[in-house]
Amino acid sequence: MARQQRTKKSALLLSAVLLLAVASWGLEQWKPFAYNWPSKWDTRLAPLASFVEKQTGYSFQHPVSARFLNDKEFNKLVVNDEADLSPDDKQYYVDLNALLRTLGLADGSFDSFSGLNDLSSGNTLAYYSPTDREMVIRSDAAALKGGKLSASLRAVVVHELTHALQDQEFGLARINRRHTTSEESVAMTAVLEGHANAAEDMYVEENFDDKELEQYQKDTTASSEPQVKLIPEVLSAQQSAPYIFGPTFIAALKQKGPRAITDVFLKKQPRSLAQIILPSKYFAGETPVEIETPTVPRKNMYALSDQLNQLDIYFILVRALGAPEALRLSDMWGNGHYTAYRANDKSGKGKMCVSMNVVGSTNTGTQKIFTAFSTWVKNPTLVNAQVKEIDDHVAISVCDPGTKVKHELPTADDTSQIFWRASDMAFIMRSEENTDAECVATALYTEFTIEEITNSDKMVTRYNELLDECSLK
DSSP: OEEEOBOOOOOOOOHHHHHHHSGGGOOSOOOTTSSOOOSSOOTTTHHHHHHHHHHHSOOOSSOOEEEEEOHHHHHHHHSOOGGGOOHHHHHHHHHHHHHHHHTTSSOTTOOHHHHHHHHHHHHEEEEEETTTTEEEEEOOHHHHTTOOOOHHHHHHHHHHHHHHHHHHHHOHHHHHHTOOSHHHHHHHHHHHHHHHHHHHHHHHHHHOOHHHHHHHHHHTBOOOOHHHHTSOHHHHHHHHHHHHHHHHHHHHHHHTOTHHHHHHHHTOOOSOHHHHHSHHHHHTTOOOOOOOOOOOOTTEEEEEEEEOOHHHHHHHHHHHHOHHHHHHHHTTEEEEEEEEEEEOOTTSOOOEEEEEEEEESSHHHHHHHHHHHHHHTTOTTSEEEEEEEETTEEEEEEEOOOTTOOOOOOOHHHHHHHHHHHHHHHHHHHHSTTBOHHHHHHHHHHHSOHHHHHHOHHHHHHHHHHHHHTBOO
16 A cells, blocks of 8 residues: 655545555455565564554564665656556546546646656655565665664554555455445545554654654655646545545544454445545445446447546535535435546547436435536536436536636645545544534534634634534433
């Protein structure tokens, strides 16, 4: 699993995009005893491995190898070379560009291949590879020479060792083979990253002094490189989502007792990202509603297709509705699928259109989603946007506006609206006993904007009211 830098925090669109960040999972048969494991731990890693065992309650069966690389060598492993792309790969990125601008999520000039490479080179700090059974870590000069690890590197190693322990205890490739949908894959990625982040966060809390904490926060805050700042929010958010939603979900599991952690790996894996974003849906057993994938119209060629998850719906709607209302509507997600297709012309470069089928978790939710998309289709930069309520779902269609389009794109505050709710939910779990943290955080973030949350006295008053309204006593 790739260890990403964190987005700044105060208080998917496509599974294919997310998989670029977690490509180290591997799909090979799980053979934990067939690998030539090292005979002993690197002396720098041994105490960190003991810490991970103590925090997780599981034990390593073998020591784990670690490769420390400089920036240049590390980037060779996480950045794709355009020269290596096959014709099908190149067409995929052309289609992805068109899909993003068709849905109003990127401007016409955005290049997804370069953008995703920039995300990987700027944000990936380390990864654990089940294929090679090793950690690969972007390292400073001291670590490269075999010297003492900096505080930040120790925290990153704790994160990656947790993935290695997950692999030895449960088998990451075996977990991956159980997934039948992209939603299940995305959701389980969030579980794995949340579990690893929990160990990392505890290590930081227990071991860092103020100076080390300041350096760690600097090292693990999302890259401020200009090219990274230009990447559409939806792609940055999809890459960061497992590291934001996952820890809150793990915190909710821990409230149910240690067995709940083991069960989520072995017996009761989540079925959707929505179950991770709002853990109450997981505990209630709320699974995705059955819905048909849109078909390709006659005289058109298939391009792309996948599920639409809650985060996708949020980003599609956020500029049309405003962040609080888009968050409220996304919580009503029941399932979604899209199909992108092109007009069948001889060049193979016909205009792309996208059909989406979306359903709410309830009939009322479906009706409200229809109303929301009825507002969305009025966006003047969308082309041929239409919405219909058909039987039990909402059907939306829209076409590529071309490479010169300039949309009103989702902002960093829009990302914060859904991310901060998750982080504050975890904070409330820790700080407010006998309180439904999900109830409090959801009310705040569906009633107030980010600006109001950070600067409004009304928000503080409302928070105190919600502590009573959401009391579990």
